[in-house]
Amino acid sequence: MERELEFxxxxxxxxxxxxxxxRWRWLEPGVTHPDIGVIDGMKSQRYTAWEFVSESRxxxxxxxxxxxxALGSADPVEESRWLQAMADEQGMPQGLIADARxxxxxxxxxxxxxxxxxxxxGIRDLAEGDYLRDPDFARGYAQLARYGWIYxxxxxxxxxxxxxxxxxxxxxxxxxxxxxxxxxxxSNEYFAAWRAALRELGxxxxxxxxxxxxxxCDQRWSLSSLAPWVHECLEAxxxxxAVFGTNWPLDRLFSGYSDIVDAYxxxxxxxxxxxxxxxxxxxxxxxxxx
Numbered sequence: 137m138e139r140e141l142e143f144x145x146x147x148x149x150x151x152x153x154x155x156x157x158x159r160w161r162w163l164e165p166g167v168t169h170p171d172i173g174v175i176d177g178m179k180s181q182r183y184t185a186w187e188f189v190s191e192s193r194x195x196x197x198x199x200x201x202x203x204x205x206a207l208g209s210a211d212p213v214e215e216s217r218w219l220q221a222m223a224d225e226q227g228m229p230q231g232l233i234a235d236a237r238x239x240x241x242x243x244x245x246x247x248x249x250x251x252x253x254x255x256x257x258g259i260r261d262l263a264e265g266d267y268l269r270d271p272d273f274a275r276g277y278a279q280l281a282r283y284g285w286i287y288x289x290x291x292x293x294x295x296x297x298x299x300x301x302x303x304x305x306x307x308x309x310x311x312x313x314x315x316x317x318x319x320x321x322x323s324n325e326y327f328a329a330w331r332a333a334l335r336e337l338g339x340x341x342x343x344x345x346x347x348x349x350x351x352x353c354d355q356r357w358s359l360s361s362l363a364p365w366v367h368e369c370l371e372a373x374x375x376x377x378a379v380f381g382t383n384w385p386l387d388r389l390f391s392g393y394s395d396i397v398d399a400y401x402x403x404x405x406x407x408x409x410x411x412x413x414x415x416x417x418x419x420x421x422x423x424x425x426x
Contacts, residue, residue, distance in 0.1 A: 141413055142198040143397055144420035147314065147348040147381025148229065149205035152182045155218055161208030171318075172352045175389060183385050185228040191384070195397045198417055199426040201231035201381070203288060203314070204260050212236055213249045220253040230426035231257040233288045238276030239263065251283055257424045258286035260314070268298035278306060286310040286423065288346075293317045293333035303340045310342050310423065315349035315383065316369050322354060322361065331368050338372035344423060345373045347400070348381030351390035359399055366403045375411040379420045 151160045162169060169175045188200065206215040212235035219232050232255045236246045239261075250256050259280060267273045268291070280287055289299055289311055296317065303311040319330050337343055347369050351357050370378055380400045384393060404412050420426065 139194070139196045139398075139401070141401070141409075142196050142417040143380070144198050144417040144424075144426060145192070145200040145382050145384065145397075146231075146312075146346055146379045146420050146424065147203050148188060148200045148384045149386065150184045150188070150202055150219065150222070150229070151205060152184055152218075154182070157209065157211065157214045158206045158218060159208035159210075160206055162205075171320075172355075175386065178385055178389050185222050185226040188384065189226075189228065191393050192397075194394055199230040199421075200228050201233060201257065201420070201424050201426065202229035203233045204235035206235070207262070209235075213246065216250050216253045216256060220255055223255050229255065231255060231424035233258045233260050233286075235259070236261060236276070237263070238279075239267065239270060239272040240276065241272070243276040244279055247279055247283065256283070256285065257426075258288055258312070260288035260290060262290055266295075266298070268295055268302050274302065274305070277302065277309065281306065281308045286312050286344075288312050288314055290314050291317065292320065293330040296333040296337040300337045300340045300343070303343050307342050310344060311340075312344045312346050312379075312423070313337070314346050315352070316345060316347050316365055318349070318353070319365060320353050327364065331372075334368060334372045338377075341377075343373075344377045344379065344419070345369045346379050346381055349383035349387060351387045351396070352383070355390045357390060357399075359402060362399055363403055366400070370404075370415075375407060375414050376419065378415055379423065380415060 163179050202219055216232055216234045223229055234250045234256055236243055236259045291299055347366055350362055354361055382396050404415055
């Protein structure tokens with residue numbers, strides 16, 4: 137397969153249990169992933185830029201964006217400090233999506249400390265409940281505009297209407313929808329509901345779709361099983377507001393790195409060369425400044 141077009145991976149996770157002050161609770165022994173169950177097959181003590189470059193080296197990867205993963209750490213800024221040092225030494229990750237509690241009245245101080253690290257590009261907050269409608273969350277969200285940061289949204293389709301309303305009220309902040317909205321079922325009924333919500337969200341111009349992590353709920357995926365979800369994302373958002381990511385190394389449970397990136401390449405092969413280039417790297421380069 138031709139791999140001449142560069143790829144920017146917009147969703148990776150690094151960890152190193154030897155790092156003091158950091159904790160990856162979801163990777164600890166005996167812990168079951170809240171969404172996909174037992175993930176012991178990919179748990180290890182360390183996965184960093186060095187391992188990622190080794191594993192992804194046949195895919196012409198130009199860069200990557202790290203999405204917050206050190207859950208359970210006392211201070212979320214410690215992850216940014218560690219990752220920035222890694223980037224300074226190894227050249228990756230070029231973009232950082234950090235952790236912050238946006239409902240916290242003192243979140244501004246956390247954001248200011250994150251901003252000390254030049255590779256910071258945005259925030260993801262794994263909040264729970266109806267937080268997208270919470271005025272306290274909205275106040276924290278609004279502060280991202282001060283830094284020109286994006287917001288990585290971890291949400292299912294049932295919350296897309298609230299997400300659209302929030303994004304619409306803050307046109308100066310780009311919202312990026314992780315994992316295509318994390319579709320949990322592959323039934324026709326689920327697909328129809330997800331598609332309708334996705335189309336509505338896609339009308340908001342400052343929202344971007346990230347096609348990533350589809351293997352988590354399609355663990356024996358094939359090109360044909362991915363196709364309707366990927367193609368619908370592109371229909372709803374167009375080739376100018378979509379990016380690809382692998383959710384590596386978690387999705388290693390379901391395929392090899394080249395398998396999933398080759399699948400992306402094949403699924404957009406009928407598009408123009410310019411559109412393919414935008415989807416594989418151009419949009420990500422502009423959005424995350426990598």
